[in-house]
Amino acid sequence: xxxxxxxxxxxxxxxxxxxxxxxxxxxxxxxxxxxxxxxxxxxxxxxxxxxxxxxxxxxxxxxxxxxxxxxxxxxxxxxxxxxxxxxxxxxxxxxxxxxxxxxxxxxxxxxxxxxxxxxxxxxxx
Amino acid sequence: xxxxxxxxxxxxxxxxxxxxxxxxxxxxxxxxxxxxxxxxxxxxxxxxxxxxxxxxxxxxxxxxxxxxxxxxxxxxxxxxxxxxxxxxxxxxxxxxxxxxxxxxxxxxxxxxxxxxxxxxxxxxx
DNA sequence: ATATGTGCAAACTGTTTGCACACGA
DNA sequence: TCGTGTGCAAACAGTTTGCACATAT
Numbered sequence: 074x075x076x077x078x079x080x081x082x083x084x085x086x087x088x089x090x091x092x093x094x095x096x097x098x099x100x101x102x103x104x105x106x107x108x109x110x111x112x113x114x115x116x117x118x119x120x121x122x123x124x125x126x127x128x129x130x131x132x133x134x135x136x137x138x139x140x141x142x143x144x145x146x147x148x149x150x151x152x153x154x155x156x157x158x159x160x161x162x163x164x165x166x167x168x169x170x171x172x173x174x175x176x177x178x179x180x181x182x183x184x185x186x187x188x189x190x191x192x193x194x195x196x197x198x
Numbered sequence: 199x200x201x202x203x204x205x206x207x208x209x210x211x212x213x214x215x216x217x218x219x220x221x222x223x224x225x226x227x228x229x230x231x232x233x234x235x236x237x238x239x240x241x242x243x244x245x246x247x248x249x250x251x252x253x254x255x256x257x258x259x260x261x262x263x264x265x266x267x268x269x270x271x272x273x274x275x276x277x278x279x280x281x282x283x284x285x286x287x288x289x290x291x292x293x294x295x296x297x298x299x300x301x302x303x304x305x306x307x308x309x310x311x312x313x314x315x316x317x318x319x320x321x322x323x
Numbered sequence: 324a325t326a327t328g329t330g331c332a333a334a335c336t337g338t339t340t341g342c343a344c345a346c347g348a
Numbered sequence: 349t350c351g352t353g354t355g356c357a358a359a360c361a362g363t364t365t366g367c368a369c370a371t372a373t
Contacts, residue, residue, distance in 0.1 A: 080328085117329085118328090170287070176313070
């Protein structure tokens with residue numbers, strides 16, 4: 074994998090911010106530093122970075138895919154009020170019965186949906 | 199919610215099969231019984247049925263959304279070999295630390311990715 | 324030098340929607 | 349009867365891709 078200016082900026086953007094962004098958000102952010110980068114290039118690089126294990130994807134009930142530079146396993150919480158995605162520690166799960174049946178697990182994703190503390194407070198008012 | 203012929207067939211198809219289908223698969227299946235049903239109607243009904251809690255969606259790294267007539271909480275396993283989606287019991291998780299922080303959880307999804315027993319056997323050969 | 328990556332624009336896929344008509348309660 | 353649902357086709361959003369040129373190694 075060649076280290077291009079574009080790829081470097083995308084990766085360092087995702088690593089510098091502990092949050093979750095879709096392709097257009099990343100495109101907008103990186104465009105501040107590389108004004109003529111194209112959306113196609115952003116997509117191609119995101120794909121390569123995922124393939125390479127440098128970043129991960131988060132699939133939610135929203136249409137677009139979110140990209141995350143924080144790759145340690147963790148749980149995501151999507152607030153249906155404000156749309157924000159929160160990170161939480163994973164609870165212990167061994168998936169032992171699944172593995173014992175001969176399944177190999179390469180990747181695990183847990184996504185919770187609901188209302189975050191902030192939105193709950195606002196709703197009470 | 200009005201009980202139309204179309205809605206009835208979609209729901210009973212999903213309930214009769216303990217598996218996961220995307221909209222076009224459901225469209226094809228239901229078309230065997232209602233030949234002139236439209237894909238738009240399938241989508242509209244799936245949306246309503248989800249809203250109403252009659253069925254659930256499963257978002258995976260694949261492009262399309264899968265619909266499931268089995269609505270009790272459970273874990274999904276997507277095989278990257280054959281593409282099949284398997285159901286497993288959820289392990290115990292309380293999400294207590296999250297709830298204690300004031301978050302309300304309405305929905306939880308766990309999706310595992312890897313290689314199923316069948317595909318593991320095939321690969322060994 | 325050359326394989327890999329880029330910008331651009333067009334294509335593609337899954338899903339949604341506006342419309343005039345149809346149908347369930 | 350009338351509000352909700354339908355079929356159809358066009359629109360939409362997010363993503364992918366073919367091309368000719370550019371660049372990292």
